[in-house]
């Protein structure tokens with residue numbers, strides 16, 4: 001089940017971002033698990049607020065990076081799908 | 092000791108054994124057989140200092156554990172302190188009083204996650220294992236309160252001979268209670284579980300059946316429930332990386348403030364533990380003799396030393412090596428390459444097929460436990 005444009009992703013209870021001064025990265029913390037996020041994932045998850053749709057997230061990134069939404073959408077959806085499989089993002 | 096030492100990465104987790112007090116008496120309890128008493132417990136300010144140092148050191152998760160952590164009256168302020176320090180807080184609880192009464196204050200203090208233990212799915216069976224009538228019913232009420240408060244819930248069931256037939260029922264119960272994760276953890280034989288091994292060791296065919304049940308449920312419940320499975324060592328070919336490797340990921344602080352690489356490490360008599368009374372957590376992590384003793388691969392002998400799995404399982408569990416092979420620096424007898432493996436496997440087989448002895452219940456007085 002891959003994310004559609006109109007799906008609204010959110011972080012489930014117990015999952016949160018933490019900017020980690022010791023490691024110099026942003027981490028995604030979940031029960032018993034911690035993921036190091038790359039800069040792109042940090043940008044995407046920074047826009048995941050339980051209100052924006054996937055389409056809105058892509059549009060916001062497209063504007064910020066001055067790139068066509070089509071070029072970004074696939075990467076965003078792939079990332080969200082991967083995190084959903086790990087159950088750290090839900091729709 | 093010529094092995095190359097990569098730079099030491101910061102620890103991921105801190106297991107805070109806030110107290111050894113607990114209203115239950117599980118015969119597989121991971122606490123040491125010599126339980127620490129209340130008067131020796133660290134006070135609130137000392138734990139707060141430990142948590143601040145943990146955050147500075149790079150610890151991400153703090154596991155508020157015990158015993159029963161809510162037996163401490165300051166559990167909510169301690170949780171709040173961790174939350175303010177940016178630490179992810181996980182309450183590891185039995186769910187029996189006073190856990191339920193203190194839960195709302197913990198949620199207010201910013202608790203991130205609750206891990207609740209269940210002894211079985213059937214109430215009578217569960218209460219017999221926990222050594223307390225009515226415990227299971229209390230746990231179910233506690234689970235409902237957790238999800239009502241919107242807190243994420245993980246259930247943890249230690250599996251052994253007395254409940255191995257309940258694995259499917261436990262999975263169904265986890266779904267019913269709205270848990271997001273279920274840990275099906277076969278007993279690890281140290282502490283009380285080692286003393287009770289003959290009463291806990293399951294038969295091999297029951298182990299296989301329980302593993303198959305978990306695998307089928309994982310497929311069926313994908314997207315609803317995550318099931319983590321810890322398989323029993325004595326039936327494995329290779330050991331587990333105990334705590335993700337000695338001194339690599341985790342610190343364990345005992346109620347009185349001794350810091351150990353694993354909660355069973357006190358069973359190894361030659362180790363010297365440093366206390367948070369005398370040293371900072373960072374110093375203990377980097378330089379204390381107990382953490383240095385088995386860190387990395389430099390301490391290994393054959394067959395581990397030249398084995399290509401040595402950085403996957405780090406030679407297995409040191410406490411188990413001591414308990415079963417008589418030498419903490421030996422290869423974990425759970426490994427097929429250990430000289431002691433066949434003897435240990437035969438022992439497990441013999442215990443599992445003999446009549447089940449009564450439990451030696453956990454207690455503060457060793458003699459009264461039987």
Ligand code: SF4
Pocket residue numbers: 113114115116117119120121122157158159184185208453
């Ligand atoms: S294993 Fe049982 S007796 Fe030991 S601390 Fe946990 S709930 Fe209490």
Ligand code: SF4
Pocket residue numbers: 329330394395396398399400401402404405406407422423426427428429
């Ligand atoms: S020989 Fe040592 S390193 Fe190799 S698998 Fe066995 S325990 Fe692990």
